[in-house]
Amino acid sequence: MDFYIILMTVIGVLLLIKLISRERKKVPPNPPGIPLLGNINTLRPETMLSTMRKLHKQYGDLFSINIINQHLIFVGGYKTTYELLVKKADVLGDKPYFFTQELLRNAGVFSTSGPLWKEHRTFCLISLRSLGFGKRNIQTRIIEEIEYFLAEVENHHGDPFDIQDLVSKSIANVISALVFGKRFELSDPTSAEMCNILNAFFRSTIFHSPIYIFPFLKHLPGDLFGSKKLIQKFDRIFDIMCKILDEHRSTFDENNIRDFIDCYLKEQKKKNEAYKEHTFSDKQLISTLIEFFSAGLETTSTAIKWGILYLMHNQEIQKRMRKEIENTVVSGRLPTLEDKPKLPYCQAVCFEVLRLGNVTPTTAPHALKHDVTLNGFVIPKEATLFIDLDSINMDPEMFPDPFSFNPERFLSQDGKVTGTEKIGAFSMGRRVCMGESLAKMELFLFMTSLIQRFEIHNEAGKPLPSLEGTLGFTYTPQSLAASYKKIY
Ligand code: HEM
Numbered sequence: 070m071d072f073y074i075i076l077m078t079v080i081g082v083l084l085l086i087k088l089i090s091r092e093r094k095k096v097p098p099n100p101p102g103i104p105l106l107g108n109i110n111t112l113r114p115e116t117m118l119s120t121m122r123k124l125h126k127q128y129g130d131l132f133s134i135n136i137i138n139q140h141l142i143f144v145g146g147y148k149t150t151y152e153l154l155v156k157k158a159d160v161l162g163d164k165p166y167f168f169t170q171e172l173l174r175n176a177g178v179f180s181t182s183g184p185l186w187k188e189h190r191t192f193c194l195i196s197l198r199s200l201g202f203g204k205r206n207i208q209t210r211i212i213e214e215i216e217y218f219l220a221e222v223e224n225h226h227g228d229p230f231d232i233q234d235l236v237s238k239s240i241a242n243v244i245s246a247l248v249f250g251k252r253f254e255l256s257d258p259t260s261a262e263m264c265n266i267l268n269a270f271f272r273s274t275i276f277h278s279p280i281y282i283f284p285f286l287k288h289l290p291g292d293l294f295g296s297k298k299l300i301q302k303f304d305r306i307f308d309i310m311c312k313i314l315d316e317h318r319s320t321f322d323e324n325n326i327r328d329f330i331d332c333y334l335k336e337q338k339k340k341n342e343a344y345k346e347h348t349f350s351d352k353q354l355i356s357t358l359i360e361f362f363s364a365g366l367e368t369t370s371t372a373i374k375w376g377i378l379y380l381m382h383n384q385e386i387q388k389r390m391r392k393e394i395e396n397t398v399v400s401g402r403l404p405t406l407e408d409k410p411k412l413p414y415c416q417a418v419c420f421e422v423l424r425l426g427n428v429t430p431t432t433a434p435h436a437l438k439h440d441v442t443l444n445g446f447v448i449p450k451e452a453t454l455f456i457d458l459d460s461i462n463m464d465p466e467m468f469p470d471p472f473s474f475n476p477e478r479f480l481s482q483d484g485k486v487t488g489t490e491k492i493g494a495f496s497m498g499r500r501v502c503m504g505e506s507l508a509k510m511e512l513f514l515f516m517t518s519l520i521q522r523f524e525i526h527n528e529a530g531k532p533l534p535s536l537e538g539t540l541g542f543t544y545t546p547q548s549l550a551a552s553y554k555k556i557y
Pocket residue numbers: 178179180190244360361362364365366368369372428429431432433434458494495496499500501502503504505507508
């Protein structure tokens with residue numbers, strides 16, 4: 070009881086400080102809220118997306134949600150976001166407190182900021198590029214994985230099944246190949262365990278949830294927000310990664326760099342020899358590995374799942390893709406990136422999946438280095454900033470009739486792919502997604518290969534699965550039961 074009295078007193082004092090000392094700045098508008106607690110009622114995962122859409126419609130590209138003494142400011146719309154993230158980029162790059170930092174033990178790239186983030190983001194990009202990330206040779210690994218994936222689909226002999234687990238395991242294997250230098254068998258229990266934990270994590274809550282913003286909530290007795298359970302699950306992922314790292318270290322040869330872990334161990338050795346202190350620690354490596362897995366696995370596999378769902382709903386689009394593939398790719402081999410220029414319609418479908426699939430409706434929270442003025446409003450330094458990527462993807466000025474699945478919006482009159490840079494899926498500016506090129510490659514290769522070999526239909530006699538998704542950190546389809554009829 071005493072605890073709750075103290076808690077309410079702290080909240081009251083914070084509010085008072087806010088009322089007395091806050092400069093009267095013209096901050097982006099917020100909806101009316103509950104005394105003391107503000108707009109806490111808006112932060113329910115089930116309604117968060119519709120709330121954001123409502124507030125964006127009501128207030129425009131900038132609005133806020135106020136909780137206790139904290140401004141959560143949402144910036145959206147293509148032009149306004151570009152103005153902030155690209156033209157005023159100097160003010161960005163930092164992260165405020167958010168609970169993911171604790172899960173990742175304040176290390177890695179995604180949840181860190183300052184010189185540590187800058188040094189490691191640069192290192193990761195250079196290393197991944199040297200391993201073929203964003204280049205053609207990673208394609209060989211993706212296509213190898215697609216062959217296993219298609220064989221598994223074929224094993225169902227056209228009987229309906231939910232493909233979601235299979236997609237997740239296949240995408241996990243692409244990342245594994247890149248960072249660990251090996252793939253897991255699709256039936257491997259360790260891979261299944263990691264996929265399940267990360268899957269549950271991504272679906273468990275939203276970045277705007279109070280537990281992600283207010284550090285003191287994790288000290289509440291019990292586990293109202295599930296934070297203690299989540300920390301335990303992440304401890305398990307750390308254990309798995311530590312084991313993989315130990316195995317790697319025992320076979321490390323700096324003249325034969327096999328994967329990202331080896332790149333890191335080589336850099337660590339170089340730094341150990343040159344400096345007494347540096348940031349290339351094992352902890353930093355393990356957190357980065359977990360980030361690659363979580364950022365790369367759930368997002369890309371969810372995009373592929375949306376792709377399958379939209380094609381199930383749009384048989385004509387499926388047929389047109391297949392015809393384009395048949396006219397371009399010699400039967401018997403899978404589509405490759407070299408075929409891409411001759412498959413503009415298939416490319417347009419993938420871009421439309423990235424836009425309407427809306428896998429990441431907002432970014433994780435960002436912090437500002439100082440106050441910034443945007444569209445006549447002030448975003449105060451202390452605010453927690455989210456980029457409303459949903460409003461970019463659904464911006465009717467950029468994408469007329471935004472809620473319809475229409476790949477042709479990305480084709481010019483002479484059939485060339487156009488206008489794709491306006492999609493918000495990967496954000497923009499300093500914190501733009503590090504895996505964008507890999508994700509686009511995976512989406513293109515998985516979708517075209519699947520459509521080349523199989524017709525996707527919904528379960529006979531059942532209604533089509535819903536196009537409404539569920540919001541966690543990612544926006545995911547609810548169910549994906551379908552049958553896959555082999556073509557040849
Ligand atoms: C369809 C697939 C993907 C989508 C929609 C996506 C989306 C995003 C978005 C919106 C951000 C910015 C988050 C922010 O501003 O807070 C981001 C960051 C990031 N993404 Fe992706 N992502 C995808 C795939 C990948 C892949 C395949 C990887 C790596 C293997 C990856 C690694 C990262 C990392 C490490 C960051 C943090 C960058 C930083 O903070 O500097 N992502 N992603």
